[in-house]
Amino acid sequence: MRAHRAPGAVSGHLAVANALADAARTATLAWFRRPALSADSKESDRFDPVTEGDRAAEDAMRALLARLRPQDGILGEERGSSQGSSGLTWILDPIDGTRGFLSGTPTWGVLIALADSQGPFLGIIDQPYIGERFTGAPGLAEVSGPMGTAPLATRAARPLSEAIIFTTFPEVGTPAEAEAFHRLAGQCRLLRYGMDCYAYALLAAGQIDLVVEAGLQTYDIAAPIAVIEAAGGIVTDWTGGPAHQGGRVIAAANATIHAEALKLLSLAGEP
Template identity: 45%
Template sequence: MAHADDLILAHRLADAAGQAIRPLFRGDFAEDRKGDASPVTEADRAAEAAMRAILEAERPADGILGEEYGQTREAAARQWVLDPIDGTISFMAGRPIFGTLIALVEDGWPVIGIIDQPVAGERWAGRIGEPTTFNGRPAGTRSCRTLEGAMLATSSPHYFGADEAEPYMALAAAVGRNQRQGLIVYGGDCYNYGLLASGHLDIVCEAGLKLYDYAALVPIVEGAGGTMSDWQGNPLDAQSDGTVLALGDPARLDDVLEAMG
């Protein structure tokens, strides 16, 4: 089966990252600020280093793109894309809704994805053409008959730029029946996409994401029966613009795009 060995390896990478992260969660850890002023911790760096060591030993011809240590073998057709802690602020605050993201991207297209929450022991795994699993069992999205009453999630409205806030607010109004308060969840980062894949959320809307933020999510959401795209409805690949929509019910994509204008 295509990519079966790669998925086994991806699970091992998640195990190694979790072993580096768990001892530091709600404990004493060093932290710093990167060039863009975003936080990074000892746990981020240790988890990525652990995964890179395995890949260098077992997939020496493959490229690696990681949030903390950059890119190696950029020209390789196969790229392992790593975000050791997606949701570093949640990790720092002791909130177990961050996750380790692991993707294999071939010729620019995500083919394997893992979301691992190492504290709760929750793991979603996706492989192109195969059903998504949650802790080894099949996961599936839920149907959504209309946008009104759909449950929408985003990490934070503060992450939207001036030209992105208006489309998001239009979508929020559509799911909220144009009332002040709809079914909207803030916070969660990658964890929201796992919840969508398991049928607990209907829509996730984000902007400003990097490849390591979204590559792992695509096989997971799509293997669970959902769909992912940019804000124009285009499939996500390595060249996408960083706007991201995830829908549990693909039938609602046109409705979402229309609402966002």
Template identity: 50%
Template sequence: MSAVDFGAFVAELASESGRAILPFFRAHHAMEDKSAGGVFDPVTEADRAGENIMRHLIKRSFPAHGVLGEEFGNDNTDAEYVWVLDPIDGTRAFISGIPVWGTLIGLTRAGTPVYGMMHQPFTGERYSGDGREARYDGPGGARKLRTRQAAGLASATLMTTSPALFKGDEAAAYARVESQVRLARYGCDCYAYCMLAAGHVDLVIESGLKPYDIVALIPIIEGAGGIVTSWEGGSAAGGGRVIAAASKPLHEAALALLAGQG
């Protein structure tokens, strides 16, 4: 089965997880802090409900597949196909009632991301891709996604979840890039990457990501013509320090600044 053949199943995962999650949005519900006294890291009943239903459907439909999820850990991750799930990417926005969160559903084959979807059930938006093409489905109608081609850093829009992600040398490296762009905006988590794929944002730079934060987004951005790598230019599938760019020249220019070469 090719990656694209999983599209209908991913759509089912999105629909069912959305039905499980939405009743908790802008409602009173239990929340825990996973940080054990560190940086606030919330998890809600909605996170667990969304991941539970996706795991159930995967196990029922593809029992030989593995699953890597934010809330319930790893299962059979040595399998050829592994699902990488984040039921609510942007939990801080979710608990604040702000609709810039989404459900991330990624699929890897032999460790390589081959299909991904970001679903925002409150707004009814879906961004999906298989590395060769990407599409949007939602308000305004369906369309293919394409990144825009900024002339250079001076005309680019940069996003990150928060400058507080970066410490020490990383903070200085990020600041070198931000100082060169036209506009920098903070927040949005997975939405920032989808806005890059849709042609509204040119760069996203982050650190400290987990695989479930980025795997689903890689095939979307690459399918729209963008580039996603580590800060060293390698695979971003393992998380860590990640840069996404709308074009190769922009990617190269930002990488050079991150490395202190600009």
């Protein structure tokens, strides 16, 4: 085991991660459901919003890291990347689900991950308004919130015909990706849209079976990978390979349903 993944080191990393999540809670809630909240678009051909809440949360987390972990690298959605000397990188998505944040729905979240050259090994999915925090790390998988603290565990295997599947956008990605996704979703009992990172938290908590998306960035998926894997689930790309670079992603509650879903998604062809 690498030294930074050992229990003593992980405990220290978790303390930093929780401090980051606390800072982001304060920063995001200062803007959530406020009449003055507005959004700029990152792209000219479609609405890809960013708000003052996004920027404030990432700035607050970066300020803490500059003080607590100046030797580590950072990759953030809003402020880009900075190199470190430790071999560790904090991956920050200050508001995953900015469309939901802007709309006032409590389904967005703050994503915090810590990764080494092998990928993310510690992650937090935090929902500030509800007050839920889903945490995954070596030897730890738990959720804390209004109902107390409880262990996280993904669902046991069951037929695809009984599965609940989530994605964020009905379009999913390219026409070929959408066709493959809807072929899979058509075999499931229930399809739901629009939960952003909260869908991955629900999978880790044992509520649903699959989350399938395309066109993701590293900061969209790094924290969910760590949380879901700690809870016993599987996250890969649509070919079964590593997913921590983003792109096409499937998160599954167990190996059985993951294998069934991959058979249908593999028909999408090459990206």
